[in-house]
Amino acid sequence: MWEELENALAWYAAAPARWLGSARQDLGAAAEWLWIVLQGDFAEEQSTAQVVTGTVISMIPIADQLCDVRDLVANCRKINADSSNHWAWIALVLTLIGLFPVLGSLAKGCCKILFAYGRKFAVRSGAALKVEGFWDASRPFVEAGIGKLNQHLQTPVVRSSLRALNILNPYQWLAGKLREVIAQLKVAELTRVFDELIDTLRQLLDLVRRWGSAAMASRAGQLLESVLNVRRMANQKLEGLLGPVRDWLERLARRLDIEADMNYRAQVNARNHHGTPRLQAEDDALEFERNKPEWVDKTGKLIHREMAKTPSKPGWPDISGTAPKPLENAFKTFKKASPVTLQPGERLYRVVAPNSFDNSICWMREAEFLALSGRDDWRRRFAVWRYWNRNGEYVVYTVPPGKGLNAWEGPAASQKLEEASPYVLEGGALQIVLDPRQLQPEHLSRRRPTQWGYSDFPGESDEFLGLPKLTNHIDGRNLPPDSKLDL
Structure with a gap:
């Protein structure tokens, strides 16, 4: 498992010099490395290129879990800074729905691109902007996400996966997956995913406590408590946001329908109406x-x-x-x-x-x-x-x-x-x-x-x-x- 974790960490940050100099024996350096990765912030540091890279690493053991936990930590940091900011909570919802099992690994990777751009808009929005205007206000971000999704769908590994699964129209397929997510969008499902992420975070922070210094162990405990604080508020806060998020997802699915029609006009075994x-x-x-x-x-x-x-x-x-x-x-x-x-x-x-x-x-x-x-x-x-x-x-x-x-x-x-x-x-x-x-x-x-x-x-x-x-x-x-x- 350690080799898999080391490979996963390498995707996010270079190994500390102390780790390399110790011939991979200095566990304190490993704890430092893991701690740095967990502090990554999708909203302020991650480039659009990294967003696409993140969808590729979802196929690498443990790397995908690290990515999900990083996003959760970033969400909770924003919420703890101002728990009344509904946009910070919407960003958390978009993180959690990206982990719904109904998506599967391939759809999860594609949808994460779209959700990431939705999160970027949410994090940058002022509290004065009403959530009812989520879709219209976020359109430039949505279009940027569609453009990045188009690039992602052209990568050899994704094209090979689509062929293997016999997916002829990926936009139409993704629109269908989004509608499956909408059907499951309930507070109970969101908190279930939240709890699973907390369990993963606990396991990673346990490694930081065991391998790191006392000061690092203390900070790890504080980080876990900050996430648990958000979890304690989640049931009440999430309920009122499901409507706007559901509307945003429905419009996003409709936008993918349009992309499907524009890119895949031909119909197999059907007369050409034109x-x-x-x-x-x-x-x-x-x-x-x-x-x-x-x-x-x-x-x-x-x-x-x-x-x-x-x-x-x-x-x-x-x-x-x-x-x-x-x-x-x-x-x-x-x-x-x-x-x-x-x-x-x-x-x-x-x-x-x-x-x-x-x-x-x-x-x-x-x-x-x-x-x-x-x-x-x-x-x-x-x-x-x-x-x-x-x-x-x-x-x-x-x-x-x-x-x-x-x-x-x-x-x-x-x-x-x-x-x-x-x-x-x-x-x-x-x-x-x-x-x-x-x-x-x-x-x-x-x-x-x-x-x-x-x-x-x-x-x-x-x-x-x-x-x-x-x-x-x-x-x-x-x-x-x-x-x-x-x-």
């Missing part, structure tokens, strides 16, 4: 002549005529004829439009086809979506031609905390299939048009089925589109300017 021929207005007209559906009228009358003049207001999206795509001429989709500010927490819905983008301009409020009786109602009231949107799925965007989201809202204008065509869609439902460049992708939900199917006409088979994969598609051209998504 390769499906794009429908045209004449395709719809031909189908209408064969069997006119309920959602279209053959009257040529536009009940809700489009706006004659473009609305404008400083700070709101430009939807005029000279606006940049995809907002160019968006005013023509309205009968009338008013500027609105969508408040944080508001849930917006967008019906999408398998090959359309999640982050586009047309949305509706939750009440409008829930009031829809089905596909026919949606096509008629929101005036959506089949060749524009094949439907079948939907995505939800939750307006993030902050100043809200400026958008245009009003009744949808009636639509003619073509200028000389008698086929029209009624319109009239309240629609929302926004600038997709203001959408933060991590606040988009996973795709869900509408349960309307993908077909609009008798004899048209859903099989034409293949089995639904419910895969998110993000248009990289419409990302926020500060987005760090690697497209």
Whole structure:
């Protein structure tokens, strides 16, 4: 065991000269070496390169335990300095959840990178910052962690492990692991892991007491007591932080879902939706002549005529004829439009086809979506031609905390299939048009089925589109300017 411990210590700090000069016989030098390693502080001394190195050493006996104990000691030092600082407690939670058995060694190494960056943010945050804003405030740290995770996944040892475990999409796999952690996130599980770490710390400090000086033994006792002091407060302090941490983990899992979609778009043994021929207005007209559906009228009358003049207001999206795509001429989709500010927490819905983008301009409020009786109602009231949107799925965007989201809202204008065509869609439902460049992708939900199917006409088979994969598609051209998504 001593040889394993010596090798493990070497990962963190060079051996003292007295240890080398004594031909590895001076146990006092060994105690000093172990003591120095246990005092390491992840938040203030560990570089980003060391964070990645730490995930590799998790496969080395004892080294992984040393890493975990170092992090625990650093957490407890912060908490004992100010036990009222909720961010110090959140940093402790992120340390402990990284040790949940459900992760396994490979996922633990990957998640430790993400948790380390979350801890760095927590440790550097002022007590005045509310924990409810954890995700939005920590986004730059999260993105830095994603970048470091990408590097880690490219290392030969990790790639070899992924192949051996037949993990084809590591981001999707990690998102699933995070959701397993969320399901187990309870105070009892956190304190169980805490107690296991304390047992490991006791064993290591026993070596320091046996091999070191009396002064070092005294300091070892003080260190253990400081950790036990935090443990005595843990049950009460951790309970109120589970909600914010759970929300942070859910959003982190969602962020990994997006990374998975961006990096692994191909689907094995499935039809390529992007390769499906794009429908045209004449395709719809031909189908209408064969069997006119309920959602279209053959009257040529536009009940809700489009706006004659473009609305404008400083700070709101430009939807005029000279606006940049995809907002160019968006005013023509309205009968009338008013500027609105969508408040944080508001849930917006967008019906999408398998090959359309999640982050586009047309949305509706939750009440409008829930009031829809089905596909026919949606096509008629929101005036959506089949060749524009094949439907079948939907995505939800939750307006993030902050100043809200400026958008245009009003009744949808009636639509003619073509200028000389008698086929029209009624319109009239309240629609929302926004600038997709203001959408933060991590606040988009996973795709869900509408349960309307993908077909609009008798004899048209859903099989034409293949089995639904419910895969998110993000248009990289419409990302926020500060987005760090690697497209």
